[in-house]
Amino acid sequence: MKNFGTNAVSRHHSTVTKKSLSGRLNRMLVQRSLVAAMLAALCYAPAGYTQSTSATQNLPTLGDTSREDLSPLAERKLGEQIMNVVRNDPDYIDDGPVSEYLNRLGNRLLDAHPDARGEAAYNFEFFAVRDPVLNAFAFPGGFIGLHTALLLTAQTESELASVIGHEIGHVAQRHIARMLTSQKFDSYIPLVALALAVLAARSSPDAAIAVAAGGQGVAIQKQLNFSRDAEREADRVGFQILSDAGFDPTGMVTFFGRLQASTRNYTDNAPDFLRSHPLTSERIADIQARAQTLRYKQYADGLEFFLMKSRVRVLQDTTVQGLMDAKQAFELQLKSEREVDQIAATYGLAFVACKQRDFVKASTLLEDAKAQTARSSSQKHVLELSSAFDSLSIDILSGSKQFDKASNEAAHAIERLPLSRGLVYQYVDTLLEAKKEAAAGVFLRDQLVLYRQDAKLQKLLAKVYAAEGKQALQHIALADALAIQNNWSGALQQLDIARREKDAGYYELSVIDANERDWKESHKEELAEERKQRR
Template sequence: MLAAGLLHGAPSPAQAQGLPNLGDTEREELSPVMERKLGEQIMRQIKRNRDYLDDMPVQEYLNDLGNNLLSTRPEARGEAQYDFFFFAVRDPMLNAFALPGGFIGVHSGLVLAAQNESELASVMAHEIGHVAQRHIARMLGKQRQDMLIPLAGMILGALAASSSPDAGIGIMMGSQGLAMQRQLNFSREAEREADRIGLDILRDAGYETTGMINFFGRLQQATRGYNDTMPAYLRSHPLTSERIADIEARTRDLRYRQRADGLDLPVIQARMRVLQANSGQGLVEAEQAFRRQVQQNTRTSLVAGNYGLAMVALRQGDTAKAQTYIDAARTVLKDGAPKKGNLALTSLAIEVRLAARQTQEAVAEAEVARKQFPISRGIVRQYADALLAAGRTDDAVNFLRDQTAIYRSEPELFDRLAKGYAEQGRQALQHMALAEGYALRGSLPAALDQLSIARRAPDASFYDQSIIDAREREFKERRLEELKQEKEGL
């Protein structure tokens, strides 16, 4: 059902009844700050799901695209100035969804179906529209005199939707009971509003507004038979034809703008095709598709096709063949005299070097990449991995200490720092770093366990003990607050 349109956030929890009144009957159930906290809690659950694509090149591409859209409309971040996070889930369905507080997910099938960047951007702009208009908080206002679902129902619905939209909406329906009809009516209004906001964002960011019309048209074709058999009152999104007509009316007088895409989307699509393949047959089919792509002999098809073949070879453990394909893609890039390199291709080159145990080459690749892509967090992690793999433990630890001091919200950095401390034999610091990683992932009991181990470590200094005491107090307070919220809400 949800593949016919775009899935936006699920309803919010019953415990929100005790939150501050903001003076608006449609917003008093959920403040922007609590909306963000709720989104973070749901994301911690989603990240544990096997279909969550924890892949840095994909994440960085989606977040670069999303933040480019937001840069033209900073007010879309709302009064709480949400730091949006865009992510992907492994699912062939054409779908996307927004969660509370600025978290936006897209299905891998949707990314693969996009024929250009404007089409993908149109979907993401639509979801930004949902968040900007705070549709989830407003939905709570609509529900207040009906029923409110518990947090568990919301999380289960979001998780199920990441792998099966039908299952997701089924869980949400079971949680809502008699409030469903009112909620769906509101949802239709929200979808139109998100379309309007998204179209404005798309236009201002320099993308083709026809991208939204074209993509919705293909959605309509792909789901026509499915929609025709669906009861109207269960359609949580307006008919695609209605939305297309509305968008066409809004764009009729706009000047047509053609946008030349780069290589980023085709390369990410190649990567995602391999990541989505969950069987040997799927990998074989992906390889065949990449070979056909290379045969097209255009600059884009040569780079993306060779990239995909390198991904397949790496998945099969043939690092020499993977390196050959990477070299072929890089040759095409060089001949095309690009203004900048391709982040995903550069990242894959480092990945192949590490897999081949060519550690010195991996360090050299990563050092060049850090200068070429100075804000890439994925390259930072790969540089640390290369230093550790090359036995340059002290350099890795010093680098990671600096990184964790600046970027304290990345548990992956603390994991690598813990590995470095372990290789140095610094037990207390190892377990303190592990504690930080667990805490950032929301696993406070595990974080407290690691602090207890660190406290008993023979090399724990007086200074270490002081830090352990402070962090332990903070984690315990946060854990008590969590237990209180669980008790009140569930």
């Protein structure tokens, strides 16, 4: 199993052993610096949510000593470093329509509370990871992840938005930075002990007590108490963000109910001093009391929410058995009387057929889903505003080796949805499959003028150069991608390879020399910061 910071302590609660828990933590320590492991412990969300709150609310805060050591910019950099590991993990869902939907939903909440972006005006990133545990998590600097189980469990968009609002608040209030600062970066052992104690509590409260009693009890208790306060604050602020953004605020209440049902076996039974979050029953009572003070607000869920649940159901498990299970679920869903359920089920069956490489069947089902949507007066706008149908159609055409048709469809879709990053990546892929490297290169260079910090565009450009036999430029593009991810040692290594290529001319060598000077300085600063943190 893979670790994603906060969710690293929430996997398979009742079945994992202390040995497997320690193994997972050790793998995480190897993957990233010890600072990332510290965050994994501190961001943990056992009750299914992690952190959140809004600076615009008149709520008691937990203090702001964080700025003494960890600035908002440093916090963002730390989050980006962790995300470099997450994005390379196979459990990270790199799916254009899902990512775009989550980011639209998250930014709608942020627009209701722009102060939540903080003084550094974070550009938040929302993403999904494969995980059967009902949970979500936040990294410092505005990175928020949701487990696939959570996306599938949410019955309404308001329920899903309530989780995201909660996480936004954690980032806005800089709970993680405060936690790290309270340790002054001078004691890693209590933080690792905290992770082990919380992990052990999932399967054995007695084992957790033993860990907590092993010389680090006071430090652990301090961190757990802090996290309880952070969760209470996050719940209340997330509730306010949810309401102000126009969603049904009772969505948080109903989702807490689902959460309580899924965690009853362990959450309420753990010793109070080992709970890093308030009891779910306490949180439900608090939010229910707040909901009673507001007028009922009806919110109509759009088709896209249900389409994304269908995509996630397929992407969660693409094994043969997983696809069969998804197909059975969609066939059952077709019997629903609700129009959105029927469309989403047909779409899901088309996606399953595409994954099974039955492209004729996939195309027929997708056209059926499109026709159903077009006939719906309340849902037909989704055909124009979402990339869900276009993306699947492009995949079907590419899978059936109709590359010219696929690239043409992607080009038309981009004209309608120019901000869709997923369609951009698909378009380049189809051009490369159609052996149109020159067209792909021109398009990518235009895109990089607008999105210079898009590492994925740089990697695609490297593929274009490789197809054209331009080895030096290929490695320069790979170096640029690694530099964007702050992987300075890897970037410098790629520059060294580029310099030794036979086709490295005056222009290429000039670019290599200029980048090398800048990146060596950045690498030097990073190493100095790491040494400072270890002291």
